[in-house]
Amino acid sequence: MSSNPIRGIRRKKSSLTEVKIAVLGAPGVGKSALTVRFLTKRYIGEYDHQAETRYKHEVMVDSEPILFEILDTCPKNDEELPLNDVYNWADALVLVFAITDRRSFNYVRRVKQTMLDTFEMPVALVANKADMVHLRQVSTEEGEILAKDFECCFTEVAAAEQVGQIAEVFLEVCREVLSVRRKNKQSLLDRMLGGKTAVVKAYARGKSDSALPKD
Ligand SMILES: Nc1nc2c(ncn2[C@@H]2O[C@H](COP(=O)(O)OP(=O)(O)OP(=O)(O)O)[C@@H](O)[C@H]2O)c(=O)[nH]1
Numbered sequence: 001m002s003s004n005p006i007r008g009i010r011r012k013k014s015s016l017t018e019v020k021i022a023v024l025g026a027p028g029v030g031k032s033a034l035t036v037r038f039l040t041k042r043y044i045g046e047y048d049h050q051a052e053t054r055y056k057h058e059v060m061v062d063s064e065p066i067l068f069e070i071l072d073t074c075p076k077n078d079e080e081l082p083l084n085d086v087y088n089w090a091d092a093l094v095l096v097f098a099i100t101d102r103r104s105f106n107y108v109r110r111v112k113q114t115m116l117d118t119f120e121m122p123v124a125l126v127a128n129k130a131d132m133v134h135l136r137q138v139s140t141e142e143g144e145i146l147a148k149d150f151e152c153c154f155t156e157v158a159a160a161e162q163v164g165q166i167a168e169v170f171l172e173v174c175r176e177v178l179s180v181r182r183k184n185k186q187s188l189l190d191r192m193l194g195g196k197t198a199v200v201k202a203y204a205r206g207k208s209d210s211a212l213p214k215d
Pocket of ligand 1: 025026027028029030031032033034044045046047049073074075128129130131132157158159160161
């Protein structure tokens with residue numbers, strides 16, 4: 001990796017919607033491989049980094065430019081769980097385990113347990129190294145059951161071989177973040193306006209048609 005991990009197009013901060021995603025998982029599951037695949041479409045087999053890396057990159061999501069900030073975490077061992085700072089920072093999590101490593105499956109389970117009840121945000125559960133079926137230790141069904149438990153989506157991928165499926169994991173979790181934000185904004189607006197909502201709607205209808213979004 002280059003010495004400057006902050007990449008992507010820079011603009012005025014206010015002009016872009018930002019979505020912060022933390023990629024979590026036990027050591028060696030392919031967090032960096034997945035992150036770099038998404039950001040560059042490339043697969044680089046060996047990443048020599050001893051500390052977490054933060055990337056910034058602009059990506060079009062459903063025709064809207066989004067500034068992704070991705071935190072590629074780097075636990076020293078599978079006893080080291082993410083600190084609350086990570087959950088406070090992130091808008092969403094990508095939880096990664098490797099199908100070849102049962103301990104990494106248990107790691108994501110522990111991560112979810114520690115954040116339960118305190119932090120609520122969109123999560124994507126990802127099983128990586130799906131190309132290594134001959135060394136499989138975790139079945140697809142186990143992944144699906146865990147995702148049901150987490151109430152999140154689940155995808156089996158191989159960072160070594162795939163591009164589109166990996167991008168879709170990040171794009172989908174981003175869409176969830178945007179959807180949650182829209183709902184929160186709407187409910188805040190509803191609470192602020194209280195009974196006045198109907199009046200505002202009536203006023204909006206009074207604007208010329210060209211000023212209103214088409215239904
Ligand atoms: N076969 C295979 N190997 C993979 C895949 N993804 C990553 N790897 C390999 O797994 C090893 C670890 O990948 P990393 O991306 O460094 O994993 P990480 O989770 O970022 O590791 P830490 O930074 O130590 O936490 C490397 O040797 C990668 O080449 C994959 O989909 N298939």
